[in-house]
Amino acid sequence: MSLQTSLDAQTADLATKVGAETTVVASAAALIGGFGALLQAAIDKATAAGATPAQLASLNTLGDTIDANNQALAAAVAANTAAPQSVTTGP
Numbered sequence: 001m002s003l004q005t006s007l008d009a010q011t012a013d014l015a016t017k018v019g020a021e022t023t024v025v026a027s028a029a030a031l032i033g034g035f036g037a038l039l040q041a042a043i044d045k046a047t048a049a050g051a052t053p054a055q056l057a058s059l060n061t062l063g064d065t066i067d068a069n070n071q072a073l074a075a076a077v078a079a080n081t082a083a084p085q086s087v088t089t090g091p
Contacts, residue, residue: 025077032073036066 043059
């Protein structure tokens, strides 16, 4: 196997791994955000049905925690994501 072929294979493997990590991070953010949206919908329905703020306090606190966790995840991803590097090819 030539050096170029080996580098091409390693680059393709790395690109696949980066793509998988990106998908996992996006999925985690969507999952956390989805929980928050579902919880808020339930709170809205309960409020419309006559639930009091006191009855919903623990759910609102849980929603706030979910939102904070989602923001923390987004901040951690942003803080640990390197700026794109330019790639040059050729001799």
